[in-house]
Amino acid sequence: HVQLVESGGGSVQAGGSLRLSCVVSGYTINSDIYCMGWFRQAPGKEREGVGSLDSDGGTVRADSVMGRAPISQDSAKNTLYLRLNSLKPEDTAVYYCAATFGNRCGGRSSALDYNEYLSWGRGTQVTVS
Numbered sequence: 001h002v003q004l005v006e007s008g009g010g011s012v013q014a015g016g017s018l019r020l021s022c023v024v025s026g027y028t029i030n031s032d033i034y035c036m037g038w039f040r041q042a043p044g045k046e047r048e049g050v051g052s053l054d055s056d057g058g059t060v061r062a063d064s065v066m067g068r069a070p071i072s073q074d075s076a077k078n079t080l081y082l083r084l085n086s087l088k089p090e091d092t093a094v095y096y097c098a099a100t101f102g103n104r105c106g107g108r109s110s111a112l113d114y115n116e117y118l119s120w121g122r123g124t125q126v127t128v129s
Contacts, residue, residue, distance in 0.1 A: 020126075023079050036073070089129065
């Protein structure tokens with residue numbers, strides 16, 4: 001049973017940074033191919049893709065965070081990270097980690113499509129003022 005647990009959210013001032021973590025249990029990240037992603041949902045808005053990372057090292061970023069949201073993983077800790085730099089008030093949202101194991105990410109639109117992911121965390125709140 002795969003579980004994803006996010007942490008690292010908080011309240012920050014505009015221009016600041018945060019590093020979000022997603023610890024995976026029930027599955028060893030590098031034991032097979034995978035696609036892992038970050039999504040966010042602001043109040044009253046649809047869930048949107050932020051970025052993805054797959055087992056080939058391929059990455060995708062949404063235009064809204066391009067150049068300021070590196071994604072990485074630490075296989076020793078079985079953890080996925082999202083660093084958010086130069087934060088803006090419009091980045092305020094609940095951030096979710098998602099994963100599909102046994103498949104790589106598809107193209108850009110697929111990697112940012114929440115319907116493509118099978119496992120989800122409960123989210124961590126990021127508030128930028």
